Every structure is written in structure tokens, then in C-alpha cells.
Amino acid sequence: MAEATRQVTVALGERQYTIDIGRGLLAQPARLQAAIKARQVVVISNEVVAPLYLAHLQAALKDRQFAAVTLRDGEQEKRLESMLPVFDEMLVNGFDRDCQVVALGGGVIGDLAGFVAATYQRGVDFIQIPTTLLAMVDSSVGGKTGVNHPRGKNMIGAFHQPRAVLADLDVLETLPDREFLAGMAEVIKYALLGDREFLDWLEANLEAVMARDPEALSFVVERACQNKAAIVAADERESGQRALLNLGHTFGHAIEAALGYGEWLHGEAIGAGLCMAAALSERAGWLSPDERQRAETLVERTGLPTRAPGGIGSARFREFMARDKKNRGGALRLVLLRGLGDAIVTADYPAAALEATLASTDHG
Numbered sequence: 001m002a003e004a005t006r007q008v009t010v011a012l013g014e015r016q017y018t019i020d021i022g023r024g025l026l027a028q029p030a031r032l033q034a035a036i037k038a039r040q041v042v043v044i045s046n047e048v049v050a051p052l053y054l055a056h057l058q059a060a061l062k063d064r065q066f067a068a069v070t071l072r073d074g075e076q077e078k079r080l081e082s083m084l085p086v087f088d089e090m091l092v093n094g095f096d097r098d099c100q101v102v103a104l105g106g107g108v109i110g111d112l113a114g115f116v117a118a119t120y121q122r123g124v125d126f127i128q129i130p131t132t133l134l135a136m137v138d139s140s141v142g143g144k145t146g147v148n149h150p151r152g153k154n155m156i157g158a159f160h161q162p163r164a165v166l167a168d169l170d171v172l173e174t175l176p177d178r179e180f181l182a183g184m185a186e187v188i189k190y191a192l193l194g195d196r197e198f199l200d201w202l203e204a205n206l207e208a209v210m211a212r213d214p215e216a217l218s219f220v221v222e223r224a225c226q227n228k229a230a231i232v233a234a235d236e237r238e239s240g241q242r243a244l245l246n247l248g249h250t251f252g253h254a255i256e257a258a259l260g261y262g263e264w265l266h267g268e269a270i271g272a273g274l275c276m277a278a279a280l281s282e283r284a285g286w287l288s289p290d291e292r293q294r295a296e297t298l299v300e301r302t303g304l305p306t307r308a309p310g311g312i313g314s315a316r317f318r319e320f321m322a323r324d325k326k327n328r329g330g331a332l333r334l335v336l337l338r339g340l341g342d343a344i345v346t347a348d349y350p351a352a353a354l355e356a357t358l359a360s361t362d363h364g
Ligand SMILES: NC(=O)c1ccc[n+]([C@@H]2O[C@H](COP(=O)([O-])OP(=O)(O)OC[C@H]3O[C@@H](n4cnc5c(N)ncnc54)[C@H](O)[C@@H]3O)[C@@H](O)[C@H]2O)c1
Pocket: 046, 048, 049, 052, 073, 074, 075, 078, 105, 106, 107, 108, 109, 111, 131, 132, 133, 134, 135, 138, 139, 140, 141, 142, 143, 144, 145, 154, 171, 172, 173, 174, 175, 176, 179, 182, 183, 186, 265, 266, 267
């Protein structure tokens, strides 16, 4: 029997929206038409995803003024310049402020398309159709949009919530293993930062998730979205607890930028970043060696990196970390673990623990 569609609500008052998680969603024209209501629609996708899934949207929205922009693939394309052809297409076709932007792709397309929507004529609606595990469990939800700068990840952007998120699990069938694994880093992140029960479940069911078992997968996407929706609803613009969603990211973003965008996938860098945050927490005396090992073992079992690549060096790590958006008054704020499932954002950790954690990356 076909599984029912699961729904998670992001409770943001007048900007409230739902995340539909199910199978065959893209093959249901009525569902697409209900989610994408505008007369003028521009779909932003890339050269990998568009040939696979754009036709569903074209068919369902054939009574609309429809435009599609297909960008090149990869994290290195998440930059300001890539937005220009989209704006050109919208302007040439006379798109007005009632139009809707649809992101059809992974986190790169979602972040960029969201930022296009946030800035086109000072802001238009957008819909997220995530096509990677990472985008389904994290990037399509919460309204962080933006692009990278060579000096730092996501340095240019805006908070702009989508109107709806449609996560069709069927599209994960074409997702390569490496990209699927990248999504697992963010899944593990939720468990470590605040969901102990989910951590136990993941440890027991990791093989099923990795084998993309349908039940396990829809549970993981729903649970991750529930976790994210609760945090975003409580702190939409990251004045407090939303920063917990950055567990592993101060290190991970430094790895991505230092290596050059796309060298390591975001999720790969976050895998190593989670382990570095756990190691620092152990050095600070907050996590027991067993707890630290438990976190690292879970990351290791997915096949994601548990160590930063050698050769970046403490000084370069610090250079990128100094620009992290969580920093205040020159103090480097990190998301660390007081226990498994219990993260905090703090600048109050032993300097020597950070030094040792960065020094440990110099392993050649
Ligand atoms: N806004 C947020 O809250 C948030 C959260 C987490 C990550 N991010 C951002 O998301 C980005 C990473 O996202 P990602 O891991 O999805 O990477 P991605 O968007 O680059 O997608 C990964 C790869 O999979 C391909 N692909 C996508 N869907 C496919 C499908 N169904 N079948 C076959 N191939 C497919 C893409 O073309 C790409 O090559 C990073 O830029 C990161 O900073 C943002």
C-alpha cells in the first residue's frame, strides 16, 4: 500500500507554511498547481536535475507564463554572478511582483533561488522542491537563502521563507551515493544537537536509512523537518537558539572555503565539523570520551569524513572562522556539546581546547 504523505508545519504566523513529504508528489499535477499558484512562474534548476524532473513542472503548469533557468552544477555556482541570468530571464519576460520562483534542486539551487526571490523587485514568493536528502532535511526549510563569497560561506543573503516545501522522496532514487551521504551529516546533526531519542534510533537503524529503505527514509525526513521547524518557529532570524543548527558548521564552512567551494561537499565538511565540535567538547571536559566516540562512530559508519583534510592549518582555519556569522564583539562563538543531544552556543570554552582541536587537523 502506498505510504501516506506526511506533513510538517513551520509555525511562523502569517508566513506559516507546510512541508509535504511523500512519494509521487511531482507526478501529481493538482498538487503542483495547488502549491504554485502564480500566473507567472520561473523555475530555477541545474543541468543535472532539470533533465530529470523539470518536465513534471512544465506539464503541470502549462496554463501559466512559464520560464525555466538551468544553471551549471556545483557549489562553485552558488555565487552572485549566477543570479544575473535569472534576473535577465524574469525581466525579459515581464515578470511582476506577483510571480513565484520555484527552486528545483539541492541546497545550492534552493539557497540561490531563495535569494533571487528575496531580492527580485524587493521580494517575491518562492516554493522549494528539494531533490537531495540534504535539501529535504535542512536547506529547503527555514528561509536561510544566499550565496557564497570567496572569503566565506553564505556571506551574502537574506532570510526569506518559502510559501511551501514539496519533498518527493521518489527523486532520491536518482541521487548518487556521495550526495546522499552528504545529507546524512545534517541528519546526524539534529540528533546530536537536541534529539537524544533520534540519536538512539539512528544508531539502531542506520543501515536501513543508508539502504534508502522507504519507511526509514520518510521517518528521517519528517523527524529532521520537525526538529528544524520547531527551532525556526522559535527563533526565525537566529537571535538565539537557531544558532544550534550550526553545530559543526564553524569548522565545516572553514573547510569548504579553504579548500575551494565544491572540493568537499557541504555535508562532508559538516561530517568532519561535527567530529571537531565533539572533540573540542571533550577537551573542554563537557563530553566524556565515550560520548565523543559515540558521536564520531555514527559519522564514521555513514562513510563521511571524521577528520578535516590535512594541510589547511590552524592559522587558515582561524582566518575563516573569524568571519563566522555567529561571532559577536570579536569573540569566536561555537556550537558545542554539553552532552549528546544537548548543544549550546558559547564563546566560553578553554582557548587551549580550540587550539588543540585545530592543531589536530595538521595530520598531513
Ligand atoms: N539554507 C539552509 O538552511 C541550508 C542548510 C544546509 C545546507 N545548505 C546549503 O546547501 C548546499 C548543499 O546542498 P546539497 O548537498 O543538496 O548540494 P547540491 O545542491 O550541490 O546537490 C548535490 C548534487 O546532487 C545533484 N542532484 C540534486 N538532486 C538530484 C537528484 N534527485 N538526482 C540526481 N542528482 C541530483 C546536484 O546536481 C549536485 O550535483 C550548500 O551550499 C549548503 O551551504 C543550506
